[in-house]
Amino acid sequence: MDKQLRMTHQRELILDELRRGKTHPTADELYERIKKKLPRVSLATVYRNLEILSAAGLIKKLEISGRQKRFDWDPDDHDHVYCIQCQRVDNITLAAPVPQVESTHKQGYRITGRRVEFSGLCPKCVRQQEHHQAKGESSMSCPSCSASKLSDTQRQVLQALANTSEACGSKELAAATGLEAKQISCQITALKNKGYVDSPVRCKYAITDQGKQALE
């Protein structure tokens, strides 16, 4: 009656990749890495195997506060910190064990598990923030830093906006870039957040001076 686990090529690769990295990747980060070695794997297979492996106790599924699930090569109980900026997750050790719940406060609960999760800025993001504070700028308006975060698609959209003199809508942008219309709005939002694009009129977007700088 008990299910036997078959060690398939993809399952082996997934477990291997997770153990090698010793990080806490999301399913799709892992998927991207696996694809390089096995281009035809499906994201569903990655999800399925991560589920199966964690049910079997070989790895651990980390359900961290409302965001994407992450997977841990180490199935033993331990606590984590995560970066509220870049979403990175690391292990962390407490100075002392977590206190029990007083029985007077259990309210009849039969407690079987606990999770302790610290949050803050990872070293990299701390440095980034210090750099901006030194200049007295908001991180949004720092060209050298924000520019590095422009994805190819974002650059493409921004370029299209730079080429028009007037503000234009997402359909025109879709036509100009050849991207799918539904992707455009997503990119626009990201660009707006970076201060590279603004919306003079509803549904019309224009490149900002900062945006122009970012393209150079």
Place this chain on the structure above:
Amino acid sequence: MDKQLRMTHQRELILDELRRGKTHPTADELYERIKKKLPRVSLATVYRNLEILSAAGLIKKLEISGRQKRFDWDPDDHDHVYCIQCQRVDNITLAAPVPQVESTHKQGYRITGRRVEFSGLCPKCVRQQEHHQAKGESSMSCPSCSASKLSDTQRQVLQALANTSEACGSKELAAATGLEAKQISCQITALKNKGYVDSPVRCKYAITDQGKQALE
């Protein structure tokens, strides 16, 4: 530059309802309650306002481990327990404060928040489980309890299976029940989990003895 909050009728109702209940409802639980007083509200409005109110610090958004977000009328820091069975969330008090992270283990993180989450069975679910253990049965095979969980659709499908002498596929079931084919397989899976149906041959399903009992 600072946003002014308008006290609209719906916003007032949402805040009110959350504070009155002193529970930790999900957005849609709250939505159902609000609808009774204001039938035309939109779920989006509830989500929007919960977001705005928690950004303003009037309430707190609880992001509990990969499941539906819950909202807390009390914005002050405190810890929670949740029931792994019925998803109920309650406040909990620890015997002592949560220990700090030793600086040698911070690994450069600048820690700004922490979340402590206990999990287990709530009083109601504990009682339910004890009831099953007393009978020495898995909860799945307890007729009085499982039967009550049969949805109308599931009962319909199960009945159709009971009417055939041989195992049959999902298309036949769709025809027999008049349900959409795509819904059948979903119901079959649920019924298999309950032990009411099994699959003697791939893609063919038959009712089990337990299933027959459940129909009575």
Place this chain on the structure above:
DNA sequence: CTTGACATGCAAATAATTATCAAATACATT
């Protein structure tokens, strides 16, 4: 070899949340 349980890839479904936008509303200012 066969066979059947277990796995996979692909597409489509789901669930929770968020975005879009025209129309309605609240609230400060005439």
Place this chain on the structure above:
DNA sequence: AATGTATTTGATAATTATTTGCATGTCAAG
């Protein structure tokens, strides 16, 4: 009270993360 305007709403579409159905493929025991 009437007006101007930024905020908010309801309805709906879109997005994101994850799961599922299903036809097909693979492995390992007999």
